[in-house]
Amino acid sequence: MTTGLLKVSVVVPTYNSGEHLQQLFDSLLRQSMPATEFEVIVVDDGSTDDTPARLAEWAAAHPHVEVLRAEHSGWPSRPRNLGLARARGEYVQFVDDDDWLADEALARLYGYAVANGADIAIGKMTGHGRAVPRELFRVNRPDARLDDSPLIESLTCHKMFRRAFLLEHDLRFPEEHRKRLEDHHLVARAYLLSKRTCVLSDYTCYHHARRPDGGNLTASRMEPAGYYSSLREVLDIVDTHTEPGPLRDKLHRRWLRSEMIRRLRGARLLNAPRDWVDQVAAEVQKTVEERFTPAVAGRLPAVERTVAGLVAEGRVEDLLRLAEWDAGIRAKARLKAYELTGLTLTLMLSGQLHSNDQPVSYAPSDGRYRLVVPIDDVPAELLDCTAELGRARLDVIARHDTQHDEFFLPVHFEVDRVVGPAGELQLRYRGTAMVDFGTLNGGRTQGEWILKARISGCGWTLDAKLPLAVSCAADGARPVVVDKRKKKAPAKPPQPRPGGWRRLARAVRRRLGLARPQAVRLS
Template sequence: MTVAQPDVSVIIGAYEAMPYLVECLRSVEDQTLDPARIEVIAVDDGSTDGTADYLDEFAERAPMTVTVIHQENSGGPSGPRNVALGKARGRYVFFLDADDRLGTEALERMVAMADEQRTDVVLGKVVGVNRTAPKSMWGKTLPRTDVFSSQIKFTLSAQKLFRHELLTRHGMRFDETLKTGEDALFTLEAYLRADGVSVISDYTCYYLVGRDDGKHVTKSGSYTLRFDSARALMRLIADMVPAGPRRDSLMLRPFLITLLPQFGPGFLTDSEEVRAHKLELAKPLMDAYWHEGVARRLKVNERLRLHLVARGRADLLDDVVQFVKTKKAPTAHLDARAGKAYLAYPHFRDRTAGLPDDWFVPTTRETVTIEAFKATTSVAFPRLRKAARKVLKVRRAA
C-alpha cells in the first residue's frame, strides 16, 4: 500500500537534550496540522542523558509517523541534520532544535503560506525564552519577498520551512566541516536560490530557548570557528552574487554579526598572542571583501574598527574599543563649509594617526541631531542650523 506523502518533515537533531526535549516533542504533538500530514525524523547523536530512550518512547505513542535514528556522536549539528534530510519524504522540511519548541499553529500556518504564495522558504516569527532572538525582520508579514528587499539576512538560523524540492534540486546539505555558522551558510544559500521567501510576523511560530546549563551550541567554541564561519559565508556571497550594491548589502551581515564581535570589548582582555592571531585571520577576509561599498553601510564605530583591523592597527583599535565599551555618545562635529557631519570617536583628526575624515561620517543608521551640533561647536547658531539641516537632508536622501 502506498503511503501518502507528508506535507512536512520535522527534522530534529538531538544531543544531550534532556529535559528540554520533553517540551520540544510536546510542541510537535500539539500541532494543529493534521498528524497524518507530518512526519518526524529524529537523530540521536550519541546522547548519554536519556535523550535516546525518550525519543524511542515518543515514536511509540506519537500520533504522526516518527523515525528515530541512533548514531555515534558526530561533533556538531550538521551530521544529524544531513542524515535526517536524506530520509525526509515531506514536501517541506522544517529543522527543529531539540531544546526549542514550536507554536501550536506553526506548521499549519507555514505550510499554508508556502502553498498559497508558492514560495520556497517560510520564516515564522521567533521569540526568545531566556535568550535573545532576532527582531528586525518581524515588523510585518511579507507574503513574498527576497533577501535583498527585507531584513531576513539577519536571521540565518536553520529553523525555517524549506521546500524539499529546492534542496534536492541543488543538492543542498549542511557543511559538516563547520562547527558553527553551518546553518547560516545553508539558509543564505536557500534564500538566494529560492523562488520567493515568505515572512509570518503575526504569530509566534518558534520559541528559541536558552538552556539553563549554558550548553547551547552557539555559546561554545573557539574564536577561530567564527572566522571559519565568516570566511565560508563571505565566499558564498561572492560566488553567488555579482559585485555591486546587492552583494555589499549581504556582506554587511558577516562583517557585522560574525567578524566585528571578535574586535569588541573582549579584544581588550585577549592575550597578545590571541590578538595577533585574530588580526592574522581577519587580514585575508579584509583584503578580499572589505571595501567602501560595505563600509558606508556601517555605523561609525563599526566602520572605524573594521578599517583599523584592515590596516592591522591594533594600537589605535584599543582606544576605539575602549570608548565603545563605555557606551558614551561621541562628540558631534559639523564642518559647515563642507556640509559634513562627523562623530568624534578616538583619533578623529589626530595627525599622528592619520585617519581619513570620511571614516567618521555618520550613516543613515545613526541619529545625528542639530542639538548635538549646537552643543559642540563654536559656529553661530543660525549658520549652524542651516548647515546642519543641509547635512541631515543629504543623509535622509542617501
C-alpha cells in the same frame, strides 16, 4: 509511523539533551496541525545519557514521531542531513533540541508558504538568551528578496524549506568535522537559488533559546582560523551566484558586520582573551583585504566603519580603547505622559544615546558631522555620519514578559538636532506611540507586558525599558497599568490640559493613517 501525504517533516538533531527536550516535546504535541499531517524525525547523534531512553518512550507513545540513532559526529550537520534524507513532508522544518515551536507554528507557516508558493518560509522568531533578526520581522513579507529586505540577517536554518527545492539543488549541510557556520553554507545558497522566500511576522513561530546549562552542539568558543576559513567558503558561495556590484557588496557587508566587527566591539571584545582577540583581528584584517571592495565597509555606519578601518590597519590597542567607550553606550528614555482609554494605551516619550552619562555627539566641520570618539588619528571619512543622522529613528516595542513575543507599535517620532555646550551636535528623540491591547498579538494578551523604547542611530540600536508595568488578566482584557516611578499605588498619570489627550490621539491616528483606536493594527 504516520502514512499518507504529509505537509511538514520536523527534523531535530540532538545529543545528550536529556530533560531539556521536554519543552520541545510539549510544543510539538500542542501543534494545531493534526498529528496525521506532520511527522517528527529526531536524529540522536550518539547520546551517552538518558536521551535515547526518553526518545524511545516518546516515539512509542506517538506514531508520528520517529527516532534515528547515529554514530557521534559532534556537530549538527550530519544528524540534520540524515533527518532530511528520511523526511517525507512537502516542507521540512528544522528545529534545534533546545528550542520550541509556538502552538500554531506549523499550521500557520505551512499555510503561508503554500499561499505564496514559497521555496523557503521563515516564521517570526523570538529569543530567550539569544539574538534574533528583529528588523526582518517588522512586517509580513510575502516575497522577501535579498536586494530589498534584511533577509540576509537571518542565516540560521530554523526555517521551513520546500523539500523538493532542497532535493533539486542538492542542498545539504556540510559534514566536514565540526565546520563552523554550517547553517550559513546551506541557507546562503538556498536564498540565492530560491524563486520565492516569504517571512511571516504577525505570529511568533519559533522560540530560539540558550540552554540554562550553556550546553548544546555548537556552544564552544570558536577557533578563529577555522571559523574564518569557513566564512570565506560562504563568501565563495555568494560570489558564485552574484556579479560584482551593489548586491554582492550588501551580502558581504552582512558577514563583515555580524561575524567580524561585532566581535571587535564593546564588552564582547573587552571580555575576550587577548591572544584570541589578536587572532580574530588578524583573520578579519586578512578577509577585509582579500575579499571586500571598499564599498563594503564604506556603507557601514560610522562606528562600525571606524572598527573596520582600525582592524584593517592592525590597530588592536585602539580597538580596545574604542571598545571601552562603546561598551558604555546606553539608550536613555523618559516617559513624559501616558493615558489608558479603554484598551488603548497612548505614550509620550523622549530619549537619547549616552556614553558614560554624556550624550553621544557629532562634531561639525565644513558642513559635515563626524562622530566624536576617544581615539586620535582616525581618518575623517571613517567618522563622517552626516547622511546617517537623517536615518536615526525611535521605535516603541511591546514584549511579553515570559513568552518574549515582541511587537513594533505604531509610533510617530521626530529627531531634534541640538547644539551642545562646545558646539557639538546631539540628537534628541521624541515620539508618541499607541498600543491597542484588543489587537496586540492577535488579541492574545494575557500576562505581563514590558514596554521599551528602541533608539537607533549611527551604528547603535539599543533598548531602554519604560517605567510602566502592564498586565492583562485574560486575552482581550482591559490592561492594568502601574507607574513604577510611584512608590505607592498608582495615582492618576500625568495629564495634558482638558481634552488634550483626545486631540493628541486623533492627531497621532491621522499621522499613522489610523481611523479609531480599535482599528490600530500591530505587526
